[in-house]
Amino acid sequence: MDRIRIVGGERLTGTIPISGAKNAALPLMIASLLTRETLVLRNVPRLADVTLLGRILGNHGVDITVVGKKVGQATTDGQTFKLKSAEIVDTTAPYEMVSRMRASFWVLAPLLARCGEAKVSLPGGCAIGTRPVDLHLTTLEALGASIELEGGYVIAKAPKGLTGARVSLSKVSVGATHNALMAAVLARGDTLIENAAREPEVADVAICLKKMGAKIGGIGSATLEVEGVGHLHGAEHTVLPDRIETGTYAMAAAMTGGDVLLQNTRAELLESALDLLRSSGVEIEETPSGLRVARNGGGLRPVAVDTEPFPGFPTDLQAQLIALMCMAQGTSTVRETIFENRFMHVQELARLGARIDLRGDTAMVTGVQGLAGAQVMATDLRASVSLIIAGLAAKGETMIGRVYHLDRGFERIEDKLRQCGAHIERLSG
Ligand code: EPZ
Numbered sequence: 001m002d003r004i005r006i007v008g009g010e011r012l013t014g015t016i017p018i019s020g021a022k023n024a025a026l027p028l029m030i031a032s033l034l035t036r037e038t039l040v041l042r043n044v045p046r047l048a049d050v051t052l053l054g055r056i057l058g059n060h061g062v063d064i065t066v067v068g069k070k071v072g073q074a075t076t077d078g079q080t081f082k083l084k085s086a087e088i089v090d091t092t093a094p095y096e097m098v099s100r101m102r103a104s105f106w107v108l109a110p111l112l113a114r115c116g117e118a119k120v121s122l123p124g125g126c127a128i129g130t131r132p133v134d135l136h137l138t139t140l141e142a143l144g145a146s147i148e149l150e151g152g153y154v155i156a157k158a159p160k161g162l163t164g165a166r167v168s169l170s171k172v173s174v175g176a177t178h179n180a181l182m183a184a185v186l187a188r189g190d191t192l193i194e195n196a197a198r199e200p201e202v203a204d205v206a207i208c209l210k211k212m213g214a215k216i217g218g219i220g221s222a223t224l225e226v227e228g229v230g231h232l233h234g235a236e237h238t239v240l241p242d243r244i245e246t247g248t249y250a251m252a253a254a255m256t257g258g259d260v261l262l263q264n265t266r267a268e269l270l271e272s273a274l275d276l277l278r279s280s281g282v283e284i285e286e287t288p289s290g291l292r293v294a295r296n297g298g299g300l301r302p303v304a305v306d307t308e309p310f311p312g313f314p315t316d317l318q319a320q321l322i323a324l325m326c327m328a329q330g331t332s333t334v335r336e337t338i339f340e341n342r343f344m345h346v347q348e349l350a351r352l353g354a355r356i357d358l359r360g361d362t363a364m365v366t367g368v369q370g371l372a373g374a375q376v377m378a379t380d381l382r383a384s385v386s387l388i389i390a391g392l393a394a395k396g397e398t399m400i401g402r403v404y405h406l407d408r409g410f411e412r413i414e415d416k417l418r419q420c421g422a423h424i425e426r427l428s429g
Contacts, residue, residue: 001404002426002428002429004406005399005424005425005427006394007396008398010392010423013420013421016260016263020042020045020239021200021201024240027106028237029044031212034113034209035085036084036086038083038234040082041238047410053103056101061087063083063086066081067079098120099121102175106175108140109140113182113185117158117159119153120154121153122149131339136179139169140158142165143163143184144158145157167191168195169193172309177196177202182209184228186230190226197309198220198310199310206219215229240269247320249293250291251277252388254295254300255393256392257297258421261290261292266291270317271311272308272313274291276313279301280300280301280302282295300324300328301329303334304333304334305334306335307337309338317382319385322349323349323390324389327367329367335362344383353370371393372396373391373399377401378406381405384400384403384405385410385413388413403426
């Protein structure tokens with residue numbers, strides 16, 4: 001199993017290109033199930049989750065061609081995928097696949113919308129919480145599907161097609177919103193999705209669905225209006241920049257007292273996180289090519305924040321913020337409101353000398369004079385990267401185990417950090 005070794009203490013300086021967003025690329029790939037024609041996706045990040053989803057879609061009959069690199073293209077440019085699902089050959093998504101990646105459960109709605117039936121394994125719990133799928137199922141029922149649970153599988157049927165309806169999500173859910181949208185675009189009649197997730201990745205998928213011929217109003221708002229159409233066609237779409245990767249490297253720069261340019265990204269994707277960093281004393285400047293993030297000498301002020309659905313502070317940056325606040329002068333309060341078990345990084349950060357008092361859903365983080373390298377273990381994607389950030393600032397050597405979690409969501413992380421002066425290497429085996 002690969003490990004990552006960091007010798008901390010270097011300021012990060014230089015340029016970091018930001019990749020396409022994992023959490024948009026995955027549902028965009030899934031959207032290819034909705035049409036027989038080719039969906040071309042540009043700026044797809046090179047990630048383990050993308051590769052695995054490609055295999056899962058392949059089982060359903062999607063043909064995926066990865067377009068070769070053109071002369072003059074940099075390795076930092078994302079990949080171009082051509083996805084064509086002329087025929088759906090299998091409407092079952094088996095446990096062995098869905099249990100390896102939760103987002104693959106989202107094939108349920110497009111398979112049902114296109115084929116009138118789908119059998120998809122329940123994803124089960126995961127490291128960050130129980131993560132139920134009740135909202136996905138009630139949404140499909142509202143659109144006229146019959147749902148049965150059998151042997152750990154969801155069996156959804158709508159032999160005469162889905163019918164538009166008013167769907168009010170009782171909780172803001174990114175996945176359930178994707179699911180409702182993908183079901184509604186091919187349903188007969190109009191669908192109103194209330195309390196929809198407003199995450200930029202949801203808007204990106206809706207924009208792509210519109211290019212494919214869907215009729216969707218209210219994109220980016222909490223109320224989506226969908227007028228069902230008979231079929232969707234091919235389209236071309238560029239995946240938006242990864243706001244979580246952006247925020248992560250912004251915090252890494254702040255953590256090391258560095259000065260970096262985050263290229264190919266946009267402030268509007270993560271205003272709440274940037275405002276929080278500014279309030280802590282981090283300099284952030286929008287430039288024509290991205291965002292410049294610096295902390296030159298000044299100390300960090302503590303913060304108080306709750307994680308919230310977009311446009312609030314994202315749960316996917318909570319672990320990284322806790323790592324950063326270990327360097328603040330005072331005690332920060334970070335409350336996790338989205339997932340009930342997303343603090344596994346806390347005990348690992350403690351191994352590096354962090355002072356974090358966990359009280360229920362709230363972490364009280366008291367800044368320390370300095371962190372010191374140690375052996376730690378990655379437990380989930382965002383938790384792992386918080387250990388990287390901490391390791392970059394810690395004195396001496398930090399060795400991070402189980403880094404396969406990182407490869408699910410951070411493209412070429414060692415390269416990107418090394419190019420900015422970090423001492424970081426991957427040890428294989
Ligand atoms: C998406 O997960 C992201 N995954 C997660 O990113 C992200 O943390 C999460 O949204 C919140 O922003 C992808 O986009 C692939 P939710 P999702 O449904 O859609 C509850 C990462 O690190 N809920 O918005 O699965 C749920 O338990 C990952 O990249 C129900 O109660 O999250 C949670 O408390 C991890 N019933 C809340 O809603 C349901 O049917 C929000 O979850 C569905 C969700």
